[in-house]
Amino acid sequence: MVDRKMEENIAQFCGVTGASVKDARKFLEKYKRVDVAVDAYYNDPTALSSVAATPTRGGPPAASTSKLNALFDKYKDPDADADEITVDGTIRLCNDLDVDPEDVVLLAVAYELKSPRVGEWGRKGWVDGWKALGADTIPAMTAVLPRLRTKLGSDPAYFQTVYNHTFEFAKQAGQRSISTETAQAFWGLLLPHGMAGGALAHIEGEDVDMDGGAEGWQEEHVQWWFEFLEQKGGKGVSKDTWIMFHDFIRTIDAQFKTYDLEAAWPSTIDDFVEYAKERVQAGR
Known part of the structure; x- marks a missing residue:
């Protein structure tokens, strides 16, 4: 059971970062949780330069459209006229992602998923956005958040893009x-x-x-x-x-x-x- 859990975590780690299985195992053995390990990985210039110099064979696995549609259906508002996730679904999503609804990282997520306004997520933006981020499960999405948070805080061009979208x-x-x-x-x-x-x-x-x-x-x-x-x-x-x-x-x-x-x-x-x-x- 432990080995199977580690293999699942390695798959999620590699899917988010594009890192090798060897690097994924090293960071996961040290940091245990996928999100913490991913955050540590993106703050390790040695690891990043290594993956940049040695492309992974075929790249990270593509996120599943069917999984993302199923997740969207889980959170969408059954009573809404439009096919969308609204405020109630957003709160449940935040609970599952273990993130505060007022966390700044959600502004980056809103940009990536092309959310039209606070508490609203359309199906197309949801599927296309999470696919681009390489995440199709809640654990993988959770692991993406530290990367987005770091990028938002440190990358001036990305910050400005998210800032402009926030209006x-x-x-x-x-x-x-x-x-x-x-x-x-x-x-x-x-x-x-x-x-x-x-x-x-x-x-x-x-x-x-x-x-x-x-x-x-x-x-x-x-x-x-x-x-x-x-x-x-x-x-x-x-x-x-x-x-x-x-x-x-x-x-x-x-x-x-x-x-x-x-x-x-x-x-x-x-x-x-x-x-x-x-x-x-x-x-x-």
Whole structure:
């Protein structure tokens, strides 16, 4: 029974990572759980360089369409007019994946599965997305999550792609903007993750003030931004503000001195810079 369980875990590990059976066994014997082993594997540059230099014969096994359809049927809403998984099914899925419904990694999953909005998953996006990720069982899906979480936090291009998708994901059908409260909730998930992992690292520029202390956007500025939005009020956050805010926080200096008021920034960001400069001058 133990050997059979190990073989199943090895198959899942190889299916997710494309690693050799030898490497899969090594990581699983050390870390025991598939998801923990996969996470350790993706944080091991030696293992990654080895698999890149030695392609696996035929690649990882393809995910099964029939298995994915069966899983979709398990979670879909039987009372919904459309063929979709809704909020109740999403909660059950999160329980099975052992992931908090408010975990930032689910924003990456939402992008990969082309979820149209919070708590909704279409069959085509579900099948195509999980097939692309190489997972067709709950254990394999669980093992994919650490890889997506790491990539989201450390890969600037991937972070921006998921970030941009999140606006559409968060937006109510028929609306052109999202509420300030909703925007803050998603910024509260994405920004700390991207800052901690390097995906939101400051982009160097010739005009950066080297005498201004730490370069770039700081953790405290997130709270400044939220406080500014709450004081400002308004109808919500537009797509333009959402998209441009990502570029703003990657390029602005910590003292907000290099901001170009003549550039095509949204007026909300213009106003925030004035607010932030006052905070800086007042000693925060």
